[in-house]
Amino acid sequence: MATNLVRRTTKILVLNPNSSKSMTHGLEQGIRTMELSQSTEVHTYTAPGQSPGSINNGNDIFKSSTVVHMNLEETGLLKQYDAVLVACFSEHPLVPMLAEKEGEFGGLAVTGIFESSILACLSFLRQGSKWGIVTTGKYWEDHLTRGVNNFLGTQRDHPNTKFAGVETTGLNAGDFHGGVDPEIVRRKLKEATGRLLEKGDVQCVVMGCAGMAGLEEIIRSVAVEKYGPAKAKELLVVDGVRAGIGLLEQMVRNKRAFQRTP
Template structure:
């Protein structure tokens, strides 16, 4: 009698490119609440101490990329996984660098929470009949002012939209004025709640927003604040219908499908 091996576990590495263990723990709690396939194994990684504890601007993005890329490639640990999620809500160059190194011809599926959130939002937007009501929109609430331009440009680039044209499905980006580290003990929770609620309310005022993306991995678990703002702005019926996108969760779902697609459609 012979037996044939048909399937194995999918191993996903969630990479926190900053050096905050508290932020990694917050993402772990969000992942633990997800309904994933029983054959999916999730592992987390926190960047070495040389990486910024909070990624707040373009310099922090580049620095974190250099530190983490060097650490991951020198250690060889990526060979143990089927997929990698870069858990920094930015146009993070680590996504492209890892994809170039391992993704195009290798088995490793790679995405970032930013990219996964865009795809999740676009898939969830309803399409009303033409010429009846304004198009449904999605948008991002984020931390500091720097990210408003950075993320808007990133969305346009990812979707291939000319920045001089109007993207009638993307409402825009609204910032709280906080840093990522503020969400893990750096600021009074009451202040966090108020600033996040204000940013969400401004975003919801930019059109019929159907999806709100939490534009920082450190916001994991704060969906209730955004939901309250949506109910206050739109009323209970419409407010409860708004999708609130956690990029880490979006990335998990996307990577599971990417791994399956690589296995099903790659030339053997």
């Protein structure tokens, strides 16, 4: 007797390109609180042990992309999924590398938490307001500023007027998961957020590290101090993982709706 497929599940893989299982666990906690379609499944992946435990500079980015790409090639894991989210807040090479394999995996939708955070902020901004990024170490100031310009097609000497810039805490990704005293994390995150909010009418603050998931209230507390309670309620704190999953859900639906069928 023949059967017919009447409902198709969307399977999303959230890919942590570093080898920290505790960071993946932190991502999972945030994902569990999301309101998603009942037909959407979200799975997580932690990079093999050869990948850095924390991605803090260009060498770590390169190493993680090499290790993960090789592992995905060897396992064929992506054949099981409709979409993949690269959960490293950077211009991570895995995003274009995996996007090039779209045809190989039957229309795989690919984005990163960096790219999806930018798109989320741009969709929220009112006239005259800005968005900015709070992240980890000094390295990321130039890397992320350049990445924003590349993504938006702007130049450093002609910057996007909606972008308030990047402020750093001086920490690394692992510090947000037990690497240092939580009070130090709180203080440094508040200081970086304060510097960003002083740059004008900042409506959106992006948490520029997957390890920051769950720290939104620290950022909001600074907005209360800088802007007052009423205006602080309008501040949007963007978690790139949540933004990315929401975007991928829509990307998968749009691909199915708009791609030419055989």
